[in-house]
Amino acid sequence: MAATLFNQNKHLKTVNMFRNSFKLFGNQIRNLSTQTRQALEQAVKEDPVVLFMKGTPNQPMCGFSLRSIQVLSLENVATDKLATYNVLSNEELRDGIKEFSDWPTIPQLYINGEFVGGCDILMSLHKSGELHKMLKEINALAPTKPEGDVAN
Amino acid sequence: MVNAQQLELLIQSKLQPTHVEIQDLSGGCGQNFVVVIVSPLFEGKTTLARHRFVNHELEEIVKQVHAFTQKCYTPAQWESMKNN
Numbered sequence: 084m085a086a087t088l089f090n091q092n093k094h095l096k097t098v099n100m101f102r103n104s105f106k107l108f109g110n111q112i113r114n115l116s117t118q119t120r121q122a123l124e125q126a127v128k129e130d131p132v133v134l135f136m137k138g139t140p141n142q143p144m145c146g147f148s149l150r151s152i153q154v155l156s157l158e159n160v161a162t163d164k165l166a167t168y169n170v171l172s173n174e175e176l177r178d179g180i181k182e183f184s185d186w187p188t189i190p191q192l193y194i195n196g197e198f199v200g201g202c203d204i205l206m207s208l209h210k211s212g213e214l215h216k217m218l219k220e221i222n223a224l225a226p227t228k229p230e231g232d233v234a235n
Numbered sequence: 236m237v238n239a240q241q242l243e244l245l246i247q248s249k250l251q252p253t254h255v256e257i258q259d260l261s262g263g264c265g266q267n268f269v270v271v272i273v274s275p276l277f278e279g280k281t282t283l284a285r286h287r288f289v290n291h292e293l294e295e296i297v298k299q300v301h302a303f304t305q306k307c308y309t310p311a312q313w314e315s316m317k318n319n
Contacts, residue, residue: 186287186290187297187303188302198283200283202304203304203305204282204283
């Protein structure tokens with residue numbers, strides 16, 4: 084179910100975006116390049132909910148990324164509010180996001196341009212109901228659920 | 236390669252823990268750890284701030300492993316969890 088919930092176009096877009104910046108700067112750049120930083124800044128602000136993960140929603144390549152996708156699916160995040168980026172598709176993205184967020188691991192969740200945390204934090208916010216509140220506040224939840232009764 | 240003992244030593248030296256639990260779920264390859272850390276240093280910090288703090292203090296090890304799951308509690312939180 085989670086699989087069909089999310090659109091895939093964003094992946095292609097980002098891959099291209101990062102390929103371009105990679106081409107420009109080549110391999111000499113050790114620290115986060117301005118180009119990459121700008122691309123990341125844009126990426127986290129462009130969509131209300133942004134997940135950097137290993138693999139894609141249809142095919143997560145790591146248990147932690149899988150769990151994060153499942154949580155977002157359980158929360159019923161609206162398709163058009165979520166963008167996911169596959170860090171395995173690009174080395175510069177993979178290293179860049181760690182430095183950008185000052186967070187050493189993947190997945191990483193952003194809500195409204197703000198870094199929220201990794202898988203552990205995502206799970207605990209889900210359990211406590213805080214994640215639901217945060218998503219609701221920014222109108223990132225799908226409007227209706229067939230069951231009707233979404234917990235408040 | 237990282238082992239649980241190295242990780243525990245590092246936690247002991249950096250985080251003033253009153254209690255540490257380490258699980259090595261990697262089956263020996265040193266890539267997947269779950270840790271519980273109880274420390275007064277977490278007092279007054281949000282979960283995100285606690286995790287950031289731990290990630291920084293344990294940077295040399297976190298960088299090397301594939302998976303690092305942390306649960307950070309203050310001594311008071313830990314006591315009340317034990318009693319429930």
